[in-house]
Structure formats: structure tokens, C-alpha cells
Amino acid sequence: MKKSIFLSAIVCLLAGAITAFNTIKADSGELSLNFKHVVNGVPLKLNDNSAHYANANNDEYTVSTFKYYISNITLTTTKGKDVVIPNICFLINAADPASLKQSITGVPAGKYKGISFTIGVDSARNFAGAQTGCLDPANGMFWTWNSGYIFLKLEGYSPQSTAKLHKLTFHVGGIKRQNTLRTFSHSFNKPLQIHGNEPAAISITTDAAALFKGQNLVDFAKLNSTMGGPNAVLIADNYKNGLFSITNVQQGRYEN
Amino acid sequence: MKIKLLVFAAGLLFIAGVNTFSGLADNAFNTGDTVLFKTPENFPSPVYTFQGNPLTLNGFKLGRELFYDPILSKDRSISCANCHQQFAAFAQLDHPVSHGVDDCLGTRNTPALFNLAWQQEFMWDGGVNHIEVSPLNALTSDCEMANNLPEIVDRLKKSDKYIALFQQAFHTTDINSQLLLKALTQFTGTLISANAKYDKVMRHEEGAQFDSEEAAGYTLFKAKCAACHREPLFTDLSYRSNGLDTRSDDAGRDTITHQDADHGLFKVPSLRNVEVSGPYMHDGRFDNLAQVLEHYNAGMASPDNLDPLFKPATKPGITLSMQEQTQLTAFLKTLTDHEFLTDPAFQDTHKNNEQYE
Numbered sequence: 039m040k041k042s043i044f045l046s047a048i049v050c051l052l053a054g055a056i057t058a059f060n061t062i063k064a065d066s067g068e069l070s071l072n073f074k075h076v077v078n079g080v081p082l083k084l085n086d087n088s089a090h091y092a093n094a095n096n097d098e099y100t101v102s103t104f105k106y107y108i109s110n111i112t113l114t115t116t117k118g119k120d121v122v123i124p125n126i127c128f129l130i131n132a133a134d135p136a137s138l139k140q141s142i143t144g145v146p147a148g149k150y151k152g153i154s155f156t157i158g159v160d161s162a163r164n165f166a167g168a169q170t171g172c173l174d175p176a177n178g179m180f181w182t183w184n185s186g187y188i189f190l191k192l193e194g195y196s197p198q199s200t201a202k203l204h205k206l207t208f209h210v211g212g213i214k215r216q217n218t219l220r221t222f223s224h225s226f227n228k229p230l231q232i233h234g235n236e237p238a239a240i241s242i243t244t245d246a247a248a249l250f251k252g253q254n255l256v257d258f259a260k261l262n263s264t265m266g267g268p269n270a271v272l273i274a275d276n277y278k279n280g281l282f283s284i285t286n287v288q289q290g291r292y293e294n
Numbered sequence: 295m296k297i298k299l300l301v302f303a304a305g306l307l308f309i310a311g312v313n314t315f316s317g318l319a320d321n322a323f324n325t326g327d328t329v330l331f332k333t334p335e336n337f338p339s340p341v342y343t344f345q346g347n348p349l350t351l352n353g354f355k356l357g358r359e360l361f362y363d364p365i366l367s368k369d370r371s372i373s374c375a376n377c378h379q380q381f382a383a384f385a386q387l388d389h390p391v392s393h394g395v396d397d398c399l400g401t402r403n404t405p406a407l408f409n410l411a412w413q414q415e416f417m418w419d420g421g422v423n424h425i426e427v428s429p430l431n432a433l434t435s436d437c438e439m440a441n442n443l444p445e446i447v448d449r450l451k452k453s454d455k456y457i458a459l460f461q462q463a464f465h466t467t468d469i470n471s472q473l474l475l476k477a478l479t480q481f482t483g484t485l486i487s488a489n490a491k492y493d494k495v496m497r498h499e500e501g502a503q504f505d506s507e508e509a510a511g512y513t514l515f516k517a518k519c520a521a522c523h524r525e526p527l528f529t530d531l532s533y534r535s536n537g538l539d540t541r542s543d544d545a546g547r548d549t550i551t552h553q554d555a556d557h558g559l560f561k562v563p564s565l566r567n568v569e570v571s572g573p574y575m576h577d578g579r580f581d582n583l584a585q586v587l588e589h590y591n592a593g594m595a596s597p598d599n600l601d602p603l604f605k606p607a608t609k610p611g612i613t614l615s616m617q618e619q620t621q622l623t624a625f626l627k628t629l630t631d632h633e634f635l636t637d638p639a640f641q642d643t644h645k646n647n648e649q650y651e
Contacts, residue, residue: 165424166424167424168472168475174472176444182430183435186423215553
């Protein structure tokens with residue numbers, strides 16, 4: 039009995055300490071980005087032969103790989119000041135559930151009216167030699183023969199594809215000559231508040247079908263593979279508007 | 295008193311440590327008594343200065359160990375050194391194209407490795423933009439070492455030898471691809487070839503002098519070759535068509551730029567150590583220098599994007615009499631750097647000690 043009282047006391051003390059710690063850190067907060075993948079509004083299922091996804095040309099396809107980088111995450115305050123989250127790069131991979139929830143800590147507390155981020159990896163980091171973490175070439179998102187990161191990769195199959203095994207291989211990247219860097223930006227309906235120890239959360243829906251609709255019609259019989267170059271620009275121009283949509287914004291909470 | 299001595303010793307150590315970095319100022323990177331990188335007097339400043347990858351003796355030794363270790367290839371059969379042989383200036387003797395695992399033959403001639411710290415772009419088509427990522431191509435190409443980075447890192451992490459060597463070089467046992475690439479760069483980036491007879495003549499070193507044939511060759515070289523093979527690197531690092539084919543099978547620079555004007559253009563190779571680094575051209579089509587010179591003299595095709603330097607004559611190319619070819623060849627041989635080709639620092643330490651693990 040005595041022991042359990044002692045233990046509870048310790049637990050209370052610890053809890054108090056944790057609260058105190060967080061109160062001190064209330065000038066910054068945490069923001070999590072939660073990703074959900076769809077194709078034309080239907081949840082994306084990888085390697086699902088019964089999926090019958092269709093592009094704007096009515097070609098059917100399936101998806102085996104879908105992954106992409108986002109970086110240079112920037113929040114704009116209601117007063118119009120841009121707060122760039124330094125040194126953050128996320129590799130979102132539809133096949134890796136852990137990658138679908140990404141947390142950013144130390145976001146300055148405040149009211150924000152919008153968010154933007156780069157789809158891909160910026161020029162400085164594309165020409166910086168050997169890197170690690172999110173940018174480790176072991177992640178399979180680096181072109182070894184034409185140095186630079188693959189910003190977005192979608193692979194799959196389509197009966198209409200004239201490639202070997204009816205494959206689809208869309209690797210989008212490149213900056214120097216054919217620039218495929220695109221920026222997503224979004225204005226919140228009401229200001230996003232970040233503070234305290236309750237993280238704010240933004241739910242983002244990524245629509246893989248965005249690669250194949252928009253300004254450029256993609257006919258899988260003619261275009262089923264890109265490895266950077268002019269065709270990758272066509273795909274990037276398609277998805278620059280429709281790839282991401284923000285479906286929910288949860289405010290951070292301040293706790294005493 | 296003892297304490298004072300200790301402080302003094304610590305001060306000395308500190309100064310020694312700082313010296314390693316202050317070496318950056320005059321482009322000499324030192325580790326204790328060992329000079330690992332020094333810009334030759336007759337060279338420009340290097341492009342790569344080991345920024346973010348401080349050069350150390352242990353880093354260099356680790357890079358050398360990795361360079362000579364077949365553990366990096368898929369079936370553990372070949373190392374970097376299989377295609378990059380020191381006696382051939384780290385090109386591959388008698389192999390027109392690279393020869394990878396499972397006897398797979400590539401499409402391009404193995405480039406020689408030296409003076410890489412002066413290059414911004416790598417490979418025949420210039421597709422690789424940084425020395426540190428230049429090994430990735432060979433490590434992962436199905437027709438070369440055919441491996442993948444997670445597998446290589448996993449093998450290194452399971453090796454007591456490499457755990458110890460990475461600890462010594464980078465003070466961590468958390469091996470990753472970045473450290474692998476940095477270590478390899480500490481070796482390849484220090485492969486400097488600047489002690490050929492040519493260099494000694496240029497630096498007015500005692501007793502260094504061209505004979506009359508070499509001198510005549512040098513005069514010819516400056517008039518007819520140096521526009522592309524610019525001194526002292528003997529390349530201007532540009533991409534050009536030297537009229538090998540009317541329409542090249544290999545798209546060359548076009549592969550990277552997606553511009554038809556770049557179809558069949560390849561990087562101008564350095565002529566240093568050219569005597570020992572044949573076969574020649576991106577596909578190794580010429581076995582010897584005589585064939586190369588004859589190509590320029592009379593064998594040139596005329597693609598649409600033939601380099602303008604070859605166009606003014608009545609026929610494409612550079613007219614060279616037999617005597618001129620002999621003189622040029624004599625000069626080209628003064629670019630052979632025997633010290634570099636036999637430098638023990640760049641050799642496989644296992645072979646030296648005749649002990650394999």
C-alpha cells in the first residue's frame with residue numbers, strides 16, 4: 039500500500055514536471071501533416087488488379103509504386119510573414135504507412151493563413167553531393183546516371199501501355215534544363231493556430247490521378263515512361279494543380 | 295609544472311588540428327606529416343575542396359580499402375579497381391567498354407580517374423553533377439557492379455573490419471551511404487596526376503627539358519589540339535563531336551540534356567596519361583594513338599553537329615603529316631606520369647602485403 043502511494047506520488051511529480059516543461063515551450067508548437075492517397079476520389083490500393091483506375095484518356099491502370107518528396111514547407115502568418123521550416127524534407131510513400139504521418143516540431147506559435155511546400159527537392163540540395171536521411175540515395179529516389187532526385191515516382195501497369203509488360207514508369211524530376219519543380223500552396227478557410235502542447239494537424243489528400251489529367255492529355259499508348267526530360271514536364275504541369283488538396287485542419291491547443 | 299606542460303601540449307595539438315584546416319587556404323590538405331592533397335603549382339584552383347568531407351588519413355585509407363574491395367559488387371566478384379587499374383591511370387587496359395558482373399559488357403569505355411577534384415561534371419555525357427555521387431552509377435548499374443545501396447550498407451555494417459575503419463575515419467559506427475560515398479571521394483579526389491615530364495618542364499624543374507621531337511610536338515599541339523585539350527588539365531571539360539560517326543548510336547550528351555544538337559557529343563577527355571589509358575574514345579573503338587591521330591587526319595565523319603573547330607578545312611579534321619603525327623605522339627608521351635601510375639599510396643594494400651583476408 040505504502041509502495042503504491044509512493045509510486046503515485048512519483049507519477050504525479052513526473053506529470054507535473056512534463057506539464058511545466060511544455061508550458062515553457064508554449065512559444066512553439068507541433069504541426070503534423072497526415073497524408074491520404076486516392077485516385078479520382080477512390081482510396082488508392084497498390085497492386086490492386088480490380089481497381090480499374092482510368093486516366094483522362096480512358097486508359098485503365100493500376101499503381102504499384104507511388105512516392106514523392108515534399109520540402110521547403112512554409113507557413114504564412116495572418117500578417118503575411120513567411121515562416122520557412124528549415125531543413126525539412128519528407129519522403130511520402132504510399133507503401134509505407136509510417137511515412138503518411140509527418141510531424142514538424144518547433145513551429146513558432148501564432149496564427150497562420152496559409153501553407154505552401156515544394157513538390158520535390160530544391161536546386162541547392164540537388165547539387166550538393168552525398169546526403170543522408172530523407173535524401174539518402176538508398177531511398178531509391180536518386181538518378182545515378184543523371185544526378186538529381188526523382189521528385190515523384192508512379193509506377194504501375196496499363197493494358198494500353200505499349201511498354202514491356204504493359205508497364206507505366208513515371209519518374210518526374212530535373213531542374214536545370216527541364217524544370218519539374220512545382221509548388222503547392224493553400225489558404226486556410228480560417229486561420230490555423232499553433233501553440234501549446236496539442237499539435238495542430240493538417241489532413242492532405244494526394245490524388246495520384248492528377249498526373250494524368252489537367253492541361254496535358256496522357257495517352258498510355260504514346261506516353262508510358264518518363265525519366266526526367268520534356269515529358270516529365272508534361273506530367274509535372276498536370277499535377278501542379280490537382281495533386282494535393284487539404285481536407286481538414288485541426289487547431290493546436292494551448293494548455294496551462 | 296606538470297599541468298603547464300599538459301596545457302602546452304594541448305595547445306600544440308590544437309595548432310596541429312587547426313593546421314589541417316588552414317591548409318584549405320593554400321589548397322593543401324594535410325594530416326600530420328602526410329600531404330593528401332596539394333594543388334600543383336601549374337594547376338588552377340580545384341572545384342572540389344573537401345568541404346563537408348574533411349580529408350583525413352583514415353578517411354583516405356578507408357576510401358582506398360573500399361575502392362579495392364569486391365564486397366561492393368552484387369556477387370562480390372569485382373571491385374572498383376577491376377575497371378579502374380592504376381597502371382592504366384585508373385582506366386581499363388585493353389577493354390573497349392566496361393566489363394561488369396556476369397561478364398556483362400557496357401556501352402562505354404571506362405574513364406580514367408585522376409584530377410577529378412577539378413571536374414564539375416562526370417562521365418562521358420556529364421550526367422553526374424558531383425564527385426561524391428559519381429560512384430553510384432557503377433555501384434548500381436546492372437551491367438557494372440549491379441548492387442544496391444541498402445545491400446552495400448548492410449554488408450559494411452556486418453563487417454567488423456569496416457565498423458572499425460568507419461569509426462577511425464568518421465568517429466561513428468553508424469555506417470550509411472553518405473559516409474561510404476565520402477570515404478570513396480577521399481580516395482578518388484586525391485588521385486592527382488601532375489608529375490609527368492610535361493609538368494616538370496612547365497615548372498622549370500631541374501634537368502627537365504623536351505627533346506627536339508617533343509618540343510616540335512608541343513608546338514603542333516598548341517596550334518592544333520589545345521583548343522579542346524586545354525592545358526594544364528588537357529581538357530576544357532566541354533562536350534563536342536569529333537566526327538566519329540555520321541549519326542552516333544550512342545546519344546551521348548543528348549541523354550542528359552534532351553537536345554538533339556547534343557546528340558553524339560561526348561566530354562573532351564584529358565590527354566594526361568593517354569599513352570597508357572587506351573583503348574580510346576567513348577566506345578573504345580581505337581586501340582592505339584596512331585589510329586586516333588589518323589582519325590583526326592583523314593578518318594572523320596561529318597555529322598550535322600560536328601564541332602566547328604573541325605570544319606574550316608576542305609575536309610573535316612586536322613591535317614597531320616606522318617612526321618607531325620610522330621612529333622605529336624612524342625609530345626603526348628611526355629604526359630605520362632610514371633610517379634602517379636606507380637604511387638604506392640594508391641595501391642591495393644592487400645596486394646602490397648600479400649595478405650588477403
